[in-house]
Amino acid sequence: MNRRRFFLTACSWWLFFFIVFLYPKINVSTNWLRQNFFFSLGCLLALATTACSEVKSNSPATIAANPSPSQIAVSNITQLRVAKYKGGWDLNLKLAELDNFSYKTQFTEFTGGNLMVQAINAGAIDLASASEIPPIFAIESKASVKIIATLKGPTVGQVLLVPKNSTAKTIADLKGKKFGYVKATTAHYFLIKMLEKVGLTMKDINAIPLSIPDGLSAFRKGELDAWATYGYSIPQAQKEGAWVLESAKDILSGNFVIIASPNAIADPQKKVVIADFLCRLQKSQAWRESHLKQWSKNYATTIDVDEGIVYQDAKQGQQQRRQELLPVSDAAIASQQKVADTFFQAGVISTKVDVKQLWDSSFNEDIAKCQ
Template sequence: MKFQPLHFIPNWSRSKKQKGLCRNFSIVFALGSFLGLAIATTTSHSENATAAYPIAANLSNVTLRASKYKGGWDLQLKLAGQDKFPYKTEFTEFTGGNFIVQAINANAIDIGSASEIPPIFAVQSQGAVKIIASIKGPTVGQVVLVPKNSNAKKFTDLKGKKVGYVKATTAHYFLIKMLAQEGLTLKDVNAVPLTIPDGLSAFRRGDLDAWATYGYAIQQAQKDGAKVLKSAKNILSGNFTIVAAPSAIADPNKKAAIADFLCRIQKSQDWQASNIEAWSKNYAKAIGVDETFVLKDAKEGLKQRRSLRGQATQVLPISQQAIASQQDVADTFYRAGVIPTKVDVKPLWDGSFTNAINKCK
């Protein structure tokens, strides 16, 4: 596959039909993929709002522009009672991490979340983005699907077949890794990059022999009888990143707001882990998926995270382990010929929020 450079131009000028399709799907955390939706909601600061940790800054005139996925940060913060900000917040909805990175590069938002992968493509395209923290998330809900009438039993059965995937995302990465495990490369299949909505439509029409995807689009496809050929549960690191605009970090007041926001995310995650059924009920309603599916995946993901770290998901300051994990992903893309040159990911990481994250109680 030839590398196609990502051009960091906001991709929000979509048709109403396409926008409607995108709003029907959700992606867990930063399992990144395409098509940003300019659906912004604004929360004004209140007189009673207090910062999540003590900060010496004037936040009353600050507007923090944050990304969200459907049923994401804004819902989680509200359910946890962490949405009384001492600054204004604007949430813009996206369906994937690489468009969030594009929006940050275009100075359209200040903070967002993505998997390890979109920032790698940002480096390759000389985009302006910094990773300020990481989240250890679940790796469930990341699979290669085949249609109900498929005869494929193992990955080698896909040789020469049409396989959809979501470019510059975890799906792109684990497809490469799964193929490599069988001595194959992307050149051995007819790999087709598709957005989540377009991929689901193509899969349902029978245009794909297999589909590397993630999130609740999986359950949507399984309603039609789709089968899991292989899971990426033991392939992915589970590392997700919180990314910010360098210009926002350079602004002392906005930087203080970001630090406060990180603490609120941490607290909302703690609430979610302790109220998994309440969260699942509200999340399922927000994304239009059966609550049974959401609760099952949420419990499995929580169990997996606790087995790895002894605790639920939390916001973590940057670490050498997280940097090394992302570097391994970047090297995998280089060896696969997806990016033309080796990428050093270390300059992406900004440790200036470490103290604020550690002080969050």
């Protein structure tokens, strides 16, 4: 950009100098003057057109669709702060060779989407992913967070676990027992729905909200009769004999949302790099789907679980539904509204909320161009 401005300025001065000083003094043919005059004018117009077209090409949509170092150079001073799960986005991007960012990227590990929402609200994170549930609680707490896309994926990795010596046949057999769950997450939601199916509520059990690490620790110590959990904690518990009492695969929508800080969206430079990151994320998901064996091996090493278990779970998930990044849609908003209404009816949130206020569709065009 700076080089073109230099040549544009130089050409302008040459044209000015030619007309004012050279034209009256040079005693040559009219044709020669005309040829050089229009050559200079053509040079000026060509450079002006090039400069203007370059300005237009600096949109987030263009960079997301076909990012180049020169286009994102303006964002080299910008740092994108990204929340991730263990073995999450950073691993996928690295394996797919899509981690060659032209801007600074800082990954911070979290164990749940609820914690990521809190971090975004505190101004510590720019971008994260969660189920559709944590942002619902953000409305009631007046937290500042926006949903900019949906990660549609399988729901097989969401279950109610019981210890290896449990004699329970259904969740109804555990009335009055100790249940661990992660508050304001999918585990909270599917536990409510599982209890509802057998005529029970959260008041009919001893429900203990725990983080994933604390829940795993309590479960291993025998302090829980059941544990509503998700992700890598499942194979870790299964290694010690835990088994699945009930799966949430038919309860959940599979909508995991991309959440962002409103301040990051409002920052022109940061919005450009978010668009680029979403494009890379989408491509890394496609890579994972076609390299499931390689991904499973690396993910298993990262979370310290047997590769065979990880691959089996990943294959089962792929058979249910392939993962893909999708733009904001009315269907996704309606799905989240249904979940919010369930929490309100269960008395988990005190007011009925309208989730539309959470959604921001300004990246829809960028996502579509990456497909």
